Amino acid sequence: MEELQSYFPYATLRPNQREFIRIVSEAVEKGENAIIEAPTGFGKTVSVLAGVLPHVRERGYKVLYLARTHKQMDRVIEELKAINGKTPVSGVELRSRKDLCLHTYLTQFTSDAYTAMVVCRNLKKLGKCEFYENEKKKKNEFEELVRFFLSEPAHPAEILSYAETLELCPYDVTKRVAERADVIVASYLYLLNPTIRENFIGSLDVDYSDLVVVFDEAHNLPDQAISALSDSISIYTVNRAIKEADEYNEHEIANFLSIFGRGLEILHEEKLRDREIRETPIQPELIFSHVVDILNLNARRLVRILNDMVSVGDAIREDRIGKGRPPRSYIGRIGEFLLLWLSLTGRDDYLFLMSRERNLSLELVALDPAKALGFLRNVHSALFISGTLTPMEAFRDVMGIERVRMKKFPRMVKRENAQVLVAKDVSTRGDERSPKVYRRMTEYIVEAAKIIPKNVGVFTASYEVLQGLLSANLALRLEETGKAVFIERQGVSSRENDAMVASFKAHARGNGAVLLGVMGGRNSEGQDYSGDEMNGVVLVGIPYSRPTPRVQAQIRYFERKFPGKGRYYGYYLPAHRRLVQAAGRVHRSAEERGSIIVLDYRLLWRSIRKDLPDWMREGIKPVDLGRMRLHLKRFWKVEVDGAGAGL
DSSP states (O other): OHHHHHHOOSSSOOTTHHHHHHHHHHHHHTTOEEEEEOOTTSOHHHHHHHHHHHHHHHHOOEEEEEESSHHHHHHHHHHHHHHHTTSOOOEEEOOOTTTTOOOHHHHHHOOSHHHHHHHHHHHHHTTOOHHHHHHHHTHHHHHHHHHHHHHSOBOHHHHHHHHHHHTOOHHHHHHHHHHHOSEEEEETHHHHSHHHHHHHHHHHTOOGGGEEEEETTGGGHHHHHHHHHOEEEEHHHHHHHHHHHHHTTOHHHHHHHHHHHHHHHHHHHHHSOSTTOOEEEOOTTHHHHHHHHHHTOOHHHHHHHHHHHHHHHHHHHHHHHHTTSOOOOHHHHHHHHHHHHHHHTTOTTEEEEEEOSSSOEEEEEEOOGGGGGGGGGTSSEEEEEESOOOSHHHHHHHHTOOSEEEEEOOOOSOGGGEEEEEESSOOOOGGGOOHHHHHHHHHHHHHHHHHSOSOEEEEESSHHHHHHHHHTTHHHHHHTTTOEEEEOOTTOOHHHHHHHHHHHHHGGGTTOEEEEEETTSHHHHSOOOOGGGGSEEEEESOOOOOOOHHHHHHHHHHHHHSTTOHHIIIIIHHHHHHHHHHHGGGOSSTTOOEEEEEOOGGGGSHHHHTTSOHHHHTTEEEEOHHHHHHHHHHHTTOOOTTOOTTO
8 A cells, every 4th residue: 555655654553554544545535435433542643644645645635634622633733744754745734813823913802713804804904914014025935934834744833933033924824835735734613614614715725526624533523513503692792782883873773782682681581580491492583573563674674784783893893903902893793693593594403592591692503513514515535533433323324424434443452451340329310419429429539549540530421510529528538649639620721721731641750640520521532641641530420411402402303303313312422422532531552551430320221331332341340439449459450458359
């Protein structure tokens, strides 16, 4: 195989890598899609690249390699660097404008991709971006920099550093490199969000039929697709828009928004009278009923006002940029949202919600993740890669993937290196949660942290469960083991979280530490832990979603689309995959030993066990606290005090 000779940069292959590369190569050669499950530590990233790149160079395809986190994206660049040391290949990693901008105004005042795009465009238009202006003055330096990064795949920080030295725009350099690079590494959002996708593909001047798309860690796709297709606004935004309209003397808009806001409050009092109800589905036309009645609006006038709000919003952003003020427009934001709301009315693949999780809000909740992948019918080939896609037929159905070949590779974890213990006397089932159960779970966790050497992860079914454990003095009890304790917090930035995880990992060189987080979170999926950085995980509960109206709507939608499978596809399977992903943090190679303790007896049920990978399913042992202690001591060669016979 030519790809092994030219595009595989390492001296030896791991088990089954050759077959993986062959499957990828054949799928791309025949213009097919592929769903491939391979275990942690397999070397999936370099295997995908080795299978794809020969066709890229021969036929002029461009690879879009999509991942969920910056760390996963960086890993692709590392592999491209290794390949480039053997065979020339070009690749670049796209980040947001904010990550790749040197203009202090944009970095200070923008928080989302759309606003950053608007600000960037207006700063250039107004001649207020010196880095963009320098592109004209330093044309030769700009082109030389692009050629340099086409010869050497680079991390964003490298491009940022070189561009800053030459006082050029790092984002524009990256875009120019991307136009000519063999491989573009980016986040899912570049293709899942319809608006961003069209702008992105248009900027590359490439036809969909020339694209090979790779979705890394593809088990994340259903949730990410739903998120990309959904939207929301709050009553806070409406109130700020009214003040903005008054400030800019937009009296018709101010009047419309005041009446509209009052209509939402009336609807809120009617629909969410019971304080226990956090969200409720509504008929989409109801949000306009009050303002339509008061102002005697027909459909055409309503749309005209909303379009005016979008136009006024653009003008306000431009005005604020010219004055050096934050470039937001609440009027424009509401106009865009309400036009989308209107356009989706009557669709059965959306749920229209009124909620009050924080403030009173309107939410458009997408129900069909496959709608985000409609463009795949036009691409040459798409590859979906993950360690957690079982059952692959369900993933294929939910994401609507056609003309596809599927392959599951066996575990790499040696049977003797994987320990899976399931507590048979505790569970996080809603009616069983209590202070007593949390105290019992705390005993399990503390004992596991004492016996498992070095670092341990504790991932819970939800933040509610994590808080229940903390209320049972888990953190204090863990500190008594002599290990440092780190707690994942909601809402912190990626930078803060990464710094915390780096500190946690560093303790593997000392007495060890315990990381508390949630299944489905960035630390139970997006992070890699090697060696002693995570020798064991304790999984507290199964991360089933609360039966909210949006979850129930998802189940109903899938039941209509896949009769008899709605609850399985929409409720059970996503939770089982999140649990397996968290369990997989302990094994990066076949030789690494790791303990997995699940504090929920439901994992012993056949209906749940069938969704587990073979290396977990085959080795499960039911335990109580005492037997867990004995199994752990034996596994880690700890003195068992003469006990443990018959284990």
